[in-house]
Amino acid sequence: xxxxxxxxxxxFLLSLYSCxxxxxxxxxxxxxxxxxxxxxxxxxxxxxNDPNGLIFIDGEYHLFYQYYPDSTVWGPMHWGHAVSKDxxxxxxxPIALYPDSLGYIFSGSAVFDAExxxxxxxxxxxxxxxxxxxxDMAGEKSGAKDYQKQAIAYSLDKGRTWTKxxxxxxxxxxxxKDFRDPKVSQIIEADGNKRWxxxxxxxxxxxxxxxxDLKDWTLLSEFGQGIGAHGGVxxxxxxxPFTTPDGKQKWVLLVSLNPGGPQNGSATQYFIxxxxxxxxxxxxxxxxxxxxxxxxxxxxxxxxxxxxQNRTLFIGWMSNWLYAQRVPTKTWRSAxxxxxxxxxxxxxxxxxVKSSPAEELLALRLQAISxxxxxxxxxxxxxxxxxxxDNEDHFQLKFSNELGEELLISKEMGLVTIxxxxxxxxxxxxxxxxxxxxxxxxKAKNLRIFLDASSIELFVNEGELVLTSLLFPSTPWKKVEIxxxxxxxxxxxxxxx
Numbered sequence: 001x002x003x004x005x006x007x008x009x010x011x012f013l014l015s016l017y018s019c020x021x022x023x024x025x026x027x028x029x030x031x032x033x034x035x036x037x038x039x040x041x042x043x044x045x046x047x048x049n050d051p052n053g054l055i056f057i058d059g060e061y062h063l064f065y066q067y068y069p070d071s072t073v074w075g076p077m078h079w080g081h082a083v084s085k086d087x088x089x090x091x092x093x094p095i096a097l098y099p100d101s102l103g104y105i106f107s108g109s110a111v112f113d114a115e116x117x118x119x120x121x122x123x124x125x126x127x128x129x130x131x132x133x134x135x136d137m138a139g140e141k142s143g144a145k146d147y148q149k150q151a152i153a154y155s156l157d158k159g160r161t162w163t164k165x166x167x168x169x170x171x172x173x174x175x176x177k178d179f180r181d182p183k184v185s186q187i188i189e190a191d192g193n194k195r196w197x198x199x200x201x202x203x204x205x206x207x208x209x210x211x212x213d214l215k216d217w218t219l220l221s222e223f224g225q226g227i228g229a230h231g232g233v234x235x236x237x238x239x240x241p242f243t244t245p246d247g248k249q250k251w252v253l254l255v256s257l258n259p260g261g262p263q264n265g266s267a268t269q270y271f272i273x274x275x276x277x278x279x280x281x282x283x284x285x286x287x288x289x290x291x292x293x294x295x296x297x298x299x300x301x302x303x304x305x306x307x308x309q310n311r312t313l314f315i316g317w318m319s320n321w322l323y324a325q326r327v328p329t330k331t332w333r334s335a336x337x338x339x340x341x342x343x344x345x346x347x348x349x350x351x352x353v354k355s356s357p358a359e360e361l362l363a364l365r366l367q368a369i370s371x372x373x374x375x376x377x378x379x380x381x382x383x384x385x386x387x388x389x390d391n392e393d394h395f396q397l398k399f400s401n402e403l404g405e406e407l408l409i410s411k412e413m414g415l416v417t418i419x420x421x422x423x424x425x426x427x428x429x430x431x432x433x434x435x436x437x438x439x440x441x442x443k444a445k446n447l448r449i450f451l452d453a454s455s456i457e458l459f460v461n462e463g464e465l466v467l468t469s470l471l472f473p474s475t476p477w478k479k480v481e482i483x484x485x486x487x488x489x490x491x492x493x494x495x496x497x
Contacts, residue, residue, distance in 0.1 A: 025369060025377040027478050030496050033331065035454040035472060038382040038496050039364055040318065040335040041090045043080055047072050048334040049317050049324070050181075050236055050298035052079055053096075053110035053130050056305050057158050061087055063315070063336070064096055064130070066107060072333040073325040077104040077135065081159075087313075087339045087360040089497045096162055097132065097153060102169070103139075106148070107181040107236055108132030110159070111196070111214075112304045118214040120154040120165070127154040129214050130162065131198065133180040134169060146173035148180045150200070152214060171198070171209065171217045178203040181236045183300060184214070190276075197278070199239045199253070204230055206237050206255065208278050220278030224255070229269050229287050231260020236268075236298040239275065240312055242344045244351060250283075250344065251275040252353060254290065256298045258321050262289050263436045265322035266297035272344075272351050283351070290353060292438030293418060293467035294320050295455070296337055312342040313358065318455060318468060323429035328472055329454075337468055338450055338457060345464060347442045356463035357448065364494040371489040375481040378451075382494040385449040387486040392443045395485025399451070399477040407471060408435075409449070409458060411485070416440050416465055418458060424473035432470075440465050447486070451477065 030038050042048070046069040053064035060083045067080030079097035082090045097105045110130045113121065121127035130153045139147030150171035153162045173179050183199045198209040198217060205224035209217040224234065238254040253271045261267025268290040273282035290296070299316025316337045319327070327333060339358040344351050365384065369376065378399075389395055393414075399407040408419040419435035420426070426433035440460065448459040453476065458467045482489055 025379050027378055027476070028380055029476060030380045030382055031453045031476070035329050036332065037335045037452045037454060038380075039088065039494055040338065040452055040455065041082060042332055042335045043067065044092055045331050046070065046333075047074055047325075048080060048332075049074070049319070050107045051300055051315050051317060051336060052107050052132070054300055054302040054315065055110040055112065055128065055159070056302055057112065057128060060085055060158070061302060062110070062159050063090070064110070065317075065336075067095065069095065072329065072331070076137075077106055079105050079130070079132070083159075086363065087358055088363055093160070096159075097130070097164075100164070102149075102151065103134040103136040103147070106133035106135045107298070108150075109183045109300065110303060111184050111186065113214065115194075117196075117212060118152075118154070121156055125156055127156055128159050129154050131182045131184045131214070133182065135180070140177075145175050145177045146179075147177065149173045150182050150198070150217075165215070167215065170215050176203055178233050183236075183238045185239065185303065197239065199237045201234045201237050201255070204234055206234065206253065206280070208239075208280065210278055221280070223253070223280045223282075227282065227285055228255065228271060229257055229260050232258045236300060238300045239280070240301060240342070241275075242312070242342075244344050245346050250351065251280065252342075252344070253280055254300070258297070261294070262292055262438075263294040263434070264431055265294065265320040267291070267294075268297060268299055268316070270353055272353075286350070288352060290355065291316070291466045291468050292416075292436065293458070293469045294322075294434070294436055295470045296466075296468040297321070299337070301342070314340045314342050314355065316468075319470065322431050326428040327470065328425050328428055335455065340463065347464075352464070354463045355459070355466045357450065357459060361450075364497070366493040366495055369491040369493070371480075371482060371491060375479060376491060377479055378477055378491075379493040381451070381453040381476045382496065383451045384492040384494055385447070385451070385480065386490045386492070387447045387482070388488040389444045389446055389485060390487040391485035392445075395444070395447075396483030397447075397449075397486060398481045398483060399479070400481070401473055401475045401478050403474050405473050407456065407473075407477065409447075410483070411440070411444060414439060414441060416444070416458075416460060416467065418456065418467050418469045420469055420471055423471050426472070436467060436469060438465055438467055
């Protein structure tokens with residue numbers, strides 16, 4: 001009898017040891033307001049869309065954004081403002097730019113004019129210069145075509161306060177109704193001279209302008225008519241230099257498009273090629289999408305990053321114009337994606353852009369939970385999941401709650417899919433309830449998933465393929481189930497910044 005008891009005791013202890021750690025997990029909400037993200041940036045109130053004026057100044061990442069503080073739907077655009085020292089903890093600051101007699105403040109960019117080429121600062125205190133679009137709403141309603149024009153403002157206190165240039169606009173309209181979203185950067189030309197380059201969205205194409213002082217601009221070239229996706233108007237461009245895996249220099253041109261994306265509505269395409277003498281020449285006419293999910297739009301990159309960072313840092317608006325003004329949030333609308341690092345990689349001789357989660361996000365992780373079984377409870381709305389893929393052709397993972405709502409991630413027949421058809425509230429727009437798929441012809445090796453109160457971001461092979469999707473479950477996701485094709489699954493609870 002004693003031996004039997006010892007055997008039973010050993011078996012019980014072994015069973016405890018071998019138990020899936022999910023038995024130790026209990027759900028504890030971190031959400032302060034229904035659907036408000038825990039670690040994605042959202043404004044405290046009001047409407048937000050495109051990121052603007054991204055710039056790094058003296059240890060701070062500045063995030064400006066399209067903002068309307070008086071409603072949760074689009075209205076007279078301002079530039080909202082937030083700063084962070086680590087891309088995780090964001091401090092919302094007072095509004096940076098307000099509408100005025102020239103119009104609403106639409107999207108744009110910001111640069112550090114280190115040599116005071118604009119004359120708006122001094123050699124001892126060079127200015128930060130914002131370049132943005134004025135949108136004259138009265139002009140648009142009158143039927144005029146020239147209601148958008150480019151202007152500048154400057155800051156002499158590291159972006160905290162701004163003065164609009166008295167000579168605005170610096171780039172008048174050419175008689176084209178969609179003439180907006182200037183992204184400015186400084187390049188060193190073959191002769192060693194520096195020149196400011198403005199990349200501007202103009203109806204269904206991109207125009208490049210050059211300037212020596214940020215105030216007088218000359219048209220250099222056009223790109224895009226008949227090339228790429230053209231289901232809607234082109235917006236929010238960005239021109240970026242990269243080094244290829246074999247050490248060559250290439251330029252990437254980001255162009256957001258609305259509508260006409262791969263999942264309907266908004267999306268961002270990109271072109272890879274060369275930029276010389278003010279002209280962009282693509283390597284091919286292939287249509288490439290930065291993110292195959294429905295909810296990453298108008299993203300651009302940070303200017304003035306320290307050279308030692310040696311990276312291209314991106315963030316996007318996590319929504320879609322199809323339904324952005326109708327999602328079921330109350331006091332605020334819209335969030336930004338997590339910040340991502342862009343680079344080039346090669347698939348069988350074809351260059352593509354990789355979008356990897358910024359390394360700073362590792363600071364959010366709490367102690368890992370290894371999922372040795374097929375399912376686990378979730379600790380909160382904020383989790384990161386890592387999984388190795390042991391079947392490159394077929395895998396599945398499912399999130400669910402006690403109401404039977406489900407969110408599926410899978411790969412079948414060469415398509416990676418996020419299926420939100422049964423994932424909660426969707427009656428606010430007929431296009432929201434859908435499964436969104438992306439083609440992946442190369443091998444899937446691993447998954448990295450960021451789940452928040454109202455979103456999921458899926459990175460395959462650390463960002464070789466990305467899908468971003470909004471979600472509005474009726475109650476939070478409480479359980480994750482590993483279907484098949486995945487191994488060595490780890491779950492990280494993420495702390496609230």
